[in-house]
Amino acid sequence: NAGVTQTPKFRILKIGQSMTLQCAQDMNHNYMYWYRQDPGMGLKLIYYSVGAGITDKGEVPNGYNVSRSTTEDFPLRLELAAPSQTSVYFCASSYQGLGTGELFFGEGSRLTVL
Amino acid sequence: AQTVTQSQPEMSVQEAETVTLSCTYDTSESDYYLFWYKQPPSRQMILVIRQEAYKQQNATENRFSVNFQKAAKSFSLKISDSQLGDAAMYFCAYRRPNSGYALNFGKGTSLLVTP
Numbered sequence: 001n002a003g004v005t006q007t008p009k010f011r012i013l014k015i016g017q018s019m020t021l022q023c024a025q026d027m028n029h030n031y032m033y034w035y036r037q038d039p040g041m042g043l044k045l046i047y048y049s050v051g052a053g054i055t056d057k058g059e060v061p062n063g064y065n066v067s068r069s070t071t072e073d074f075p076l077r078l079e080l081a082a083p084s085q086t087s088v089y090f091c092a093s094s095y096q097g098l099g100t101g102e103l104f105f106g107e108g109s110r111l112t113v114l
Numbered sequence: 115a116q117t118v119t120q121s122q123p124e125m126s127v128q129e130a131e132t133v134t135l136s137c138t139y140d141t142s143e144s145d146y147y148l149f150w151y152k153q154p155p156s157r158q159m160i161l162v163i164r165q166e167a168y169k170q171q172n173a174t175e176n177r178f179s180v181n182f183q184k185a186a187k188s189f190s191l192k193i194s195d196s197q198l199g200d201a202a203m204y205f206c207a208y209r210r211p212n213s214g215y216a217l218n219f220g221k222g223t224s225l226l227v228t229p
């Protein structure tokens with residue numbers, strides 16, 4: 001099992017460009033999440049999904065979009081990149097049911113917007 | 115809002131010694147989960163330990179244990195017999211009852227382990 005896989009691991013964007021961060025999990029988890037981590041600020045929730053076709057906003061959704069067409073995949077779309085979106089992005093998944101709610105994280109994607 | 119506060123931006127411990135990292139949280143819920151995650155320089159987020167609020171017994175995982183004080187809303191992490199590999203950022207987290215049971219994270223404590 002690969003767990004949670006994020007691509008790319010590093011990316012440099014110019015202001016105004018768009019891109020998609022890919023996230024896939026092979027644990028058949030129903031819930032998935034996108035976080036961003038800024039220095040000294042912990043992790044902030046961008047979007048989450050409770051199942052295929054169902055997504056909702058977290059604390060910091062502006063400038064991002066998500067979709068969840070399958071249980072396995074949860075891509076994060078950045079439209080019109082801005083320097084404020086320079087951050088490390090983490091995708092996570094969990095099984096929310098009888099489990100203890102632990103989140104399993106990908107290795108992160110470092111995005112720089114210049 | 116369920117906020118999580120880690121008041122120690124940095125801590126230092128000598129190898130083989132014991133260190134305690136502090137965490138407080140704010141919630142009006144009576145049943146919830148708390149977590150400690152470790153983030154080494156590799157950036158990977160690794161679960162260290164979890165605690166269910168309805169359990170009075172403090173969780174323990176090998177050299178890692180917690181001191182859970184529900185009334186005080188305190189959830190500290192104790193690392194015994196510290197090892198060089200314990201050097202990392204440590205994040206305390208609270209599982210929300212809404213927002214898809216996402217975790218609210220504190221700002222983290224950077225732990226330095228000296229030989």
